[in-house]
Amino acid sequence: MLRVDLNCDMGEGFGVYSAGSDHELMKYITSANIACGFHAGDAATIRRTVKLALANKVAIGAHPGLPDLAGFGRRVMAITPEEAYELTVYQLGAVQAFARSEGGAVAHVKPHGALYNMAAKNRALADAIAEAVNRVDPSLLLFGLAGSELIQAGAAIGLRTVSEVFADRSYESDGSLTPRETEGAVIADPARAAEQTIKMIRDGEVRTRQHSPFILQADTVCVHGDTPGAVEHVIRLRAALEAAGITVQRAGV
Template structure:
């Protein structure tokens, strides 16, 4: 008799970030290896047609669909910090989540989660007011949505305070600071490019709930969902390698209910 592995993690990937004539990522192939898709909503990437196609592809692969709202920054791919008020953050998230929810509805499905993108995600992780605004927006659109946020951050706390289900997110391809935050992309060593190193970091986060910071400190971390960046070089090979490694370690990959 087959037993269910006692360790479980959701594997999510940022997708649907192409727009117009600009193509980003290999979404159709990567969807074979992930359990959740974070679909761009037009502010940092994505357009109406790409949103529709990405939702359809996720449905075909039985992958949960989430909105991936961003700062309004197509040129900077949503990775440049902008000075916004909590009310502006609320409005941006409502607008983008609502748009993708409508696309999903036309294909007979509903959104599963919301995960902020890029600078908005990192800003909110350290800013309680922004986190509360984002989580209020998610709750007000659909209180059944799961909020994906950086493990140990203000996003997770705000979601819990508002009664939302929260998924603590960890990263395979990013290094960590001593406080559990991600190393800024502007700093050396922010990205982990070696597949073996990334896989080892993931397995330790899931199995031991620890991650080694850039300064050599072991930092406690809750790993409910793991992010793969669909725009990174070699994303498909990385996704397949990671999925195989998780399986070999007896870790089940599935979406949070």
């Protein structure tokens, strides 16, 4: 039986600023990646998003990013493996504390934005992030780009890894995501996004921007909460998955 987790980045507002449609999106996903305060989020937002996830029986994940609020964590920064370790432990601890205080628990960790993409290719950074997760709680799932260094680093240290694919992003021939500044990097058409996702789950491959196939494993699918029409995207994606006989359930169960 084919099955897949459906995750979304959430809690990415701060202060008086809100981002995304978390209340609506939470009804259709199975895992929430909650911003930890570096690229977005703050104490009140983390707590509110944790409570929302618990109310909807959605798995809670920590979504650590680079300390770049102005750039939403999507700008590359030169950091050392030691810094990657420390910022992961720090941010994971914040979400973990709020989850416990509300009667829940963190289930997974997924790096955000530039940190995610850096760890996908840089083994030293990947090892540092995996070590941080392992030392805080070795039972946590580590989400990473399918086929990436982060998935390999997590597996090497004994963590349970979850290979992630993206419904609303195009791919390059090496399996990396097309840079956002490139035309066509974000897939705006819900039908096309659903078609790509089903192919990744069923066939284990994606058609890249260079028109070549890339083989991958699809354990969880990401939909971005800040994509225009995100709610429509996730509603149509979930319906398409279920119509294709693919069970949507949280990772690790």
